[in-house]
Amino acid sequence: MEKSAVFSMCGMCSVRCPIRVETKGDDVLRIEGNPHAAGIRGALCARGAAGRSLLYDEERPQGPMIRAGARGEGKWRKVSWDEAFDYVAEKLNRVREQYGDRSLLFSDRGGPFRDTWRALLRGLGTPNYCNHDTACALNVHHAAKSLFGLGRKGFVYDLKNSKHVVLQTRNILEAINVKEVNDLLDGMAAGGKLTVIDIRASVTACKADRFMMIRPGSDYGFNLALIHELLASKLYNEEFVAAWFKDFEALQAFVQPYTPEWAEAETGIPATELRAFAAELAEAAPSVIWHPGWMNARYNQSWALSRSIYIINALLGAIGAKGGLPLGNSLADVGRKGLKTLESLYPKPKEKRVDGAGWRSAQFDGGPGLLTKAFEAIESGDPYPIKAYIAWRHDPLMAFPDPERQREILDKLDLMVAVTFSWSDTAWFSDVILPLSTYLERDSIIIEKGGLKPSLALRRRAVPPRYDTRADWEIVSGLAKRFGLDALAYERIEDLWAFQLEGTDVRIEDFDAKGWVDLAASASYKPLTEKSFKTGSGKIEIIAPAWEGQGLSSLEPYASPERPDKGRFRLAFGRVAVHTQGHTVNNPMLHECMSENTLWLHSDAAAALGVATGDLVEASAGGSSGSLKAFVTDCIHPEAAFMVHGFGHTLPVESRAFGRGVADNALMRGGLDKTDPGGGGLSLQECFVTVRKAS
Numbered sequence: 058m059e060k061s062a063v064f065s066m067c068g069m070c071s072v073r074c075p076i077r078v079e080t081k082g083d084d085v086l087r088i089e090g091n092p093h094a095a096g097i098r099g100a101l102c103a104r105g106a107a108g109r110s111l112l113y114d115e116e117r118p119q120g121p122m123i124r125a126g127a128r129g130e131g132k133w134r135k136v137s138w139d140e141a142f143d144y145v146a147e148k149l150n151r152v153r154e155q156y157g158d159r160s161l162l163f164s165d166r167g168g169p170f171r172d173t174w175r176a177l178l179r180g181l182g183t184p185n186y187c188n189h190d191t192a193c194a195l196n197v198h199h200a201a202k203s204l205f206g207l208g209r210k211g212f213v214y215d216l217k218n219s220k221h222v223v224l225q226t227r228n229i230l231e232a233i234n235v236k237e238v239n240d241l242l243d244g245m246a247a248g249g250k251l252t253v254i255d256i257r258a259s260v261t262a263c264k265a266d267r268f269m270m271i272r273p274g275s276d277y278g279f280n281l282a283l284i285h286e287l288l289a290s291k292l293y294n295e296e297f298v299a300a301w302f303k304d305f306e307a308l309q310a311f312v313q314p315y316t317p318e319w320a321e322a323e324t325g326i327p328a329t330e331l332r333a334f335a336a337e338l339a340e341a342a343p344s345v346i347w348h349p350g351w352m353n354a355r356y357n358q359s360w361a362l363s364r365s366i367y368i369i370n371a372l373l374g375a376i377g378a379k380g381g382l383p384l385g386n387s388l389a390d391v392g393r394k395g396l397k398t399l400e401s402l403y404p405k406p407k408e409k410r411v412d413g414a415g416w417r418s419a420q421f422d423g424g425p426g427l428l429t430k431a432f433e434a435i436e437s438g439d440p441y442p443i444k445a446y447i448a449w450r451h452d453p454l455m456a457f458p459d460p461e462r463q464r465e466i467l468d469k470l471d472l473m474v475a476v477t478f479s480w481s482d483t484a485w486f487s488d489v490i491l492p493l494s495t496y497l498e499r500d501s502i503i504i505e506k507g508g509l510k511p512s513l514a515l516r517r518r519a520v521p522p523r524y525d526t527r528a529d530w531e532i533v534s535g536l537a538k539r540f541g542l543d544a545l546a547y548e549r550i551e552d553l554w555a556f557q558l559e560g561t562d563v564r565i566e567d568f569d570a571k572g573w574v575d576l577a578a579s580a581s582y583k584p585l586t587e588k589s590f591k592t593g594s595g596k597i598e599i600i601a602p603a604w605e606g607q608g609l610s611s612l613e614p615y616a617s618p619e620r621p622d623k624g625r626f627r628l629a630f631g632r633v634a635v636h637t638q639g640h641t642v643n644n645p646m647l648h649e650c651m652s653e654n655t656l657w658l659h660s661d662a663a664a665a666l667g668v669a670t671g672d673l674v675e676a677s678a679g680g681s682s683g684s685l686k687a688f689v690t691d692c693i694h695p696e697a698a699f700m701v702h703g704f705g706h707t708l709p710v711e712s713r714a715f716g717r718g719v720a721d722n723a724l725m726r727g728g729l730d731k732t733d734p735g736g737g738g739l740s741l742q743e744c745f746v747t748v749r750k751a752s
């Protein structure tokens with residue numbers, strides 16, 4: 058049999074790197090980074106390379122299933138797709154008749170592939186779409202909105218051309234986006250500097266020119282002092298400030314008391330070091346990127362922290378600058394027409410969102426929504442009942458805190474459906490599982506990619522599904538048919554692609570050469586104009602009217618984080634290079650790379666507990682506990698205990714991951730109620746654990 062190859066898109070994490078897949082018949086031989094993609098250069102991360110191991114893994118849902126026992130009991134009836142779709146439609150229609158169309162809640166993991174299912178939701182008449190973002194980047198998103206009127210994705214990180222990159226709560230070499238990693242390393246090879254501010258020495262910290270170990274949760278204080286220093290020593294870009302800042306005087310007055318000496322006592326970082334660092338930044342400006350954070354659903358002041366970061370970038374003139382944070386180009390910016398969307402075939406539902414985003418909480422974007430608030434409504438019925446829930450590529454029982462509490466809430470639903478390619482706690486607790494084909498087995502719709510050089514891209518299936526699984530557009534189609542939404546009931550992906558491309562001058566054959574289609578000849582930097590920022594004044598607004606209108610302060614006074622007593626630690630978490638969240642821990646190849654997580658403890662704290670590396674320790678909080686091995690090191694702040702997120706699986710169907718390590722979210726009792734009032738994101742690290750040597 059002949060070998061062949063297809064250009065596609067990795068699906069092992071949400072970055073979606075361009076790939077080339079070599080096949081022979083129904084077999085995947087090899088996956089590599091798409092050699093045509095300049096930022097990728099044929100490379101993949103370890104997870105991308107392990108895609109084949111996902112494909113051949115028998116420990117994934119192999120066909121549609123309907124629950125046979127109690128919720129979470131794990132008794133399933135294997136059914137046909139027709140039976141599964143009929144079942145969902147019948148149950149959902151009963152809920153809609155009794156409680157109205159709006160009683161359906163849907164959550165996913167965001168991203169560019171949402172058009173089909175968002176169209177389905179519109180067709181069904183519910184406004185209640187939420188993404189995962191309350192547990193990820195929502196505080197960053199709302200920080201950007203509050204200052205610029207633009208979301209966080211309105212900006213590009215021009216890492217390759219930057220002279221100084223600052224990463225604070227951002228572990229870029231382990232929390233990977235392949236192009237970003239390559240761009241950063243290229244920039245550093247050309248002389249760019251890297252500063253890392255973290256509570257522990259991550260791999261990225263080890264590569265930095267300057268590493269500052271900070272007291273957990275005190276970053277906002279550090280940044281206020283840094284702004285103080287930039288202003289006091291006139292290290293900021295006065296021209297940029299005069300042109301683009303509104304309420305600069307309010308900022309000046311606000312940071313007055315936050316001196317570098319004050320910050321030293323709060324953060325543990327010497328005032329002399331802060332001053333030297335500020336001077337270095339001013340030297341590199343405007344080609345500076347201080348990353349505003351990605352996973353910053355951590356503290357009650359994470360929104361204020363991200364705002365302070367954006368403000369620093371602006372003070373240095375880095376907003377809109379080459380080597381800084383230029384604004385991304387839309388398709389219209391490069392004179393091209395966008396894809397036709399299925400969503401626009403249906404009117405936007407008139408009902409108000411159940412989570413209050415955009416009305417009760419007028420400052421919050423209804424786009425991502427607030428899933429935490431929607432969960433509250435399942436229990437309270439306020440402002441109205443939610444009785445059906447579809448988790449589509451989302452595992453809140455692992456991705457949100459306090460799974461015990463979540464199960465109490467979710468058990469109030471009349472219908473719960475999971476769409477997933479791997480087992481997950483959420484799928485296990487659902488009434489119906491609709492199994493998705495892996496990314497190697499499915500075609501996807503065409504997507505638009507912004508950035509400095511916009512493009513169109515798609516995922517193409519490399520091999521047919523090994524099991525009775527379906528692509529997401531096929532699942533939407535199957536459901537749409539049951540609800541009479543004929544415009545979504547596609548039989549062939551080619552017809553859907555043709556619909557999307559109508560009116561553009563791109564043809565599907567244009568994707569053959571490289572796997573994507575460039576919409577501009579080269580990358581371009583947009584100059585800032587009075588239309589760049591979508592605020593009332595067209596400027597960067599330090600005082601955010603929408604937040605002030607809700608009684609929130611745009612210039613939040615710093616609140617000192619709690620210092621835990623002996624034997625107690627702030628529970629900190631993060632990512633590792635070889636796993637994606639919770640869903641690769643059972644992947645045969647990646648499990649071999651890392652099979653359990655450990656608890657990082659500072660040497661002094663560990664000595665006081667009589668614990669050495671490799672000893673089993675018990676971490677407990679609020680009646681929940683788990684045992685894992687200790688990793689003892691000087692390279693972590695003594696107030697923190699750190700673990701990699703995603704471990705501690707308890708499902709018998711995942712033989713490799715079962716019982717290995719601990720789930721951080723299970724120790725976050727009461728965590729569903731802890732959110733940052735300014736950003737709406739969860740405050741996942743406002744949690745403490747008690748640690749002792751396990752017997």
Ligand SMILES: Nc1nc2c(c(=O)[nH]1)N[C@H]1C(S)=C(S)[C@@H](COP(=O)(O)OP(=O)(O)OC[C@H]3O[C@@H](n4cnc5c(=O)[nH]c(N)nc54)[C@H](O)[C@@H]3O)O[C@H]1N2
Pocket residue numbers: 070071193194225226227228229231232233234254255256257259271272273274275276350351352353355629630631632633634635636637638699742
């Ligand atoms: N390999 C891999 N890559 C991924 C992912 C994955 O699962 N695996 N997931 C992707 C996703 S969805 C996201 S959101 C991103 C996340 O990307 P990042 O936000 O960069 O990743 P994290 O590891 O969550 O956190 C970064 C660092 O924050 C530090 N930290 C914790 N508390 C504090 C604090 O109080 N102050 C400071 N200064 N630092 C602190 C942690 O020690 C950690 O090193 O990664 C993406 N890339």
Ligand SMILES: Nc1nc2c(c(=O)[nH]1)N[C@H]1C(S)=C(S)[C@@H](COP(=O)(O)OP(=O)(O)OC[C@H]3O[C@@H](n4cnc5c(=O)[nH]c(N)nc54)[C@H](O)[C@@H]3O)O[C@H]1N2
Pocket residue numbers: 068165166189192193352449450451452453455456457458476477478479480481493529630631632637638639640702721722741
């Ligand atoms: N305690 C704690 N909580 C956290 C984090 C943490 O570090 N600690 N990290 C947070 C962050 S940054 C994020 S982004 C979230 C992640 O939270 P989730 O999005 O829930 O995590 P994943 O494990 O990526 O994916 C969830 C499910 O979607 C399935 N899946 C993956 N890709 C696809 C796909 O393309 N289509 C479909 N239909 N299904 C798919 C997987 O099989 C898995 O079952 O968790 C957040 N929650």
Ligand code: SF4
Pocket residue numbers: 067068069070071072073074101102103104105106233234235
């Ligand atoms: S970063 Fe790694 S896992 Fe994520 S899409 Fe790229 S290659 Fe795949």
Ligand SMILES: [Mo]
Pocket residue numbers: 192193194351352
């Ligand atoms: Mo995330």
